[in-house]
Amino acid sequence: MTKRPQLIIDGLKATVEGKEILKGLSLSINGGEVHAIMGPNGTGKSTLASTLMGHPKYEVTGGSVSLNDEDVLEMATDERARAGLFLAMQYPSEITGVTNADFLRSAINARRGEGNELSLIKFIRQMEAKMKDLEMNPEFMHRYLNEGFSGGEKKRNEILQMMMLEPKIVILDEIDSGLDIDALRIVAEGVNAMRSEDRGFLIITHYQRLLNYIKPDFVHVMMQGRIVKSGGPELAERLENEGYDWIKEELGIVDERVGQDEEEFKMPMNTTAPKF
Ligand SMILES: Nc1ncnc2c1ncn2[C@@H]1O[C@H](COP(=O)(O)OP(=O)(O)OP(=O)(O)O)[C@@H](O)[C@H]1O
Numbered sequence: 204m205t206k207r208p209q210l211i212i213d214g215l216k217a218t219v220e221g222k223e224i225l226k227g228l229s230l231s232i233n234g235g236e237v238h239a240i241m242g243p244n245g246t247g248k249s250t251l252a253s254t255l256m257g258h259p260k261y262e263v264t265g266g267s268v269s270l271n272d273e274d275v276l277e278m279a280t281d282e283r284a285r286a287g288l289f290l291a292m293q294y295p296s297e298i299t300g301v302t303n304a305d306f307l308r309s310a311i312n313a314r315r316g317e318g319n320e321l322s323l324i325k326f327i328r329q330m331e332a333k334m335k336d337l338e339m340n341p342e343f344m345h346r347y348l349n350e351g352f353s354g355g356e357k358k359r360n361e362i363l364q365m366m367m368l369e370p371k372i373v374i375l376d377e378i379d380s381g382l383d384i385d386a387l388r389i390v391a392e393g394v395n396a397m398r399s400e401d402r403g404f405l406i407i408t409h410y411q412r413l414l415n416y417i418k419p420d421f422v423h424v425m426m427q428g429r430i431v432k433s434g435g436p437e438l439a440e441r442l443e444n445e446g447y448d449w450i451k452e453e454l455g456i457v458d459e460r461v462g463q464d465e466e467e468f469k470m471p472m473n474t475t476a477p478k479f
C-alpha cells in the first residue's frame with residue numbers, strides 16, 4: 204500500500220523582485236482532503252501556488268515545505284512534478300511547436316521513469332478516453348499546447364493533464380475562471396472523479412459557485428501573504444454573502460494586499476502628474 208500523501212507547509216516566506224509576498228504561511232494537506240483558498244485580489248494566492256512548484260521568480264526566504272517527509276524546497280520543478288505535485292495555473296502558458304499529446308506523453312513518462320514508460324497505444328487510448336469525459340474535441344490532441352485555445356479550453360486542458368498525470372497533490376488556481384456553466388460542471392466532475400485517499404487538493408477560487416460542485420473539507424482565507432482565517436464550507440458561504448470586510452474588521456486589517464510599495468501609496472496622487 205502506498206503511503207497517503209501529506210504536504211506540510213510551515214511558515215513559508217517568499218519574495219519576488221525583492222518584495223516579500225508570502226509572510227509565513229502554514230497549511231497541511233493530507234490525501235483525501237480538499238482545501239479551498241479564497242481571498243481578495245493581490246493577497247498572494249497565485250504566488251503560493253508558483254512558490255510550491257518552484258517557479259524561479261519566487262525566492263523562498265523562510266519556512267519549509269515537505270511532501271511525505273521529503274524536502275520539496277530542495278527539489279527542482281521537474282522533481283516536484285515527479286514527486287507528485289501538480290499545478291493548474293491561473294494563466295496557462297502557450298507553447299508553440301509542442302503538441303498537447305507530445306507534452307503530456309513526455310510528462311507522464313518522466314513521472315513513470317525509465318523502463319516504465321507508457322506505450323504509445325495505451326497512452327493514446329487513455330488520452331482519448333479522458334478527452335471524451337471532458338467533452339473535448341479530439342483535434343486538441345494534436346494542437347500546439349494552449350496555442351490559440353480559448354480561456355475555457357485552456358482550463359479544460361489543465362484538467363486533462365491532471366487526469367492523465369494522476370498527481371498526489373493537486374493545486375488548481377482559479378480553474379473556474381472563464382468557464383461557461385456547462386464547462387464548470389464538466390471540470391468539477393473531472394475533479395470529483397479524481398478525489399481519493401491517495402490525493403489531496405488545494406483549490407484557489409473567488410467563488411462559492413465552484414465549491415457547490417466540489418465540496419471542500421476546509422476553507423481558508425488569505426490576506427497579506429498568509430492564512431488569516433480557516434473554517435469549513437460555511438465560511439465560503441458567509442464570504443459569498445458578506446464579502447471580506449467583516450474579517451478585516453475582526454482582525455484589524457486595513458489593507459489586505461501584499462507587496463505594495465508603502466511610500467508610493469502615501470504620496471499624493473497628483474504631485475508629479477503632468478497638468479493638461
Ligand atoms: N512575478 C511577479 N513580479 C512582480 N510582482 C509580482 C509577481 N508575482 C506576484 N507579484 C505581486 O505579488 C502580489 C500578489 O500577487 P498574486 O498573483 O499572488 O495575487 P493573488 O492573490 O493570486 O491575486 P488574484 O486573486 O488577483 O489572482 C501582487 O501585488 C503581485 O503584483
Ligand SMILES: [Mg+2]
Pocket residue numbers: 248249250293376
Ligand atoms: Mg491569482
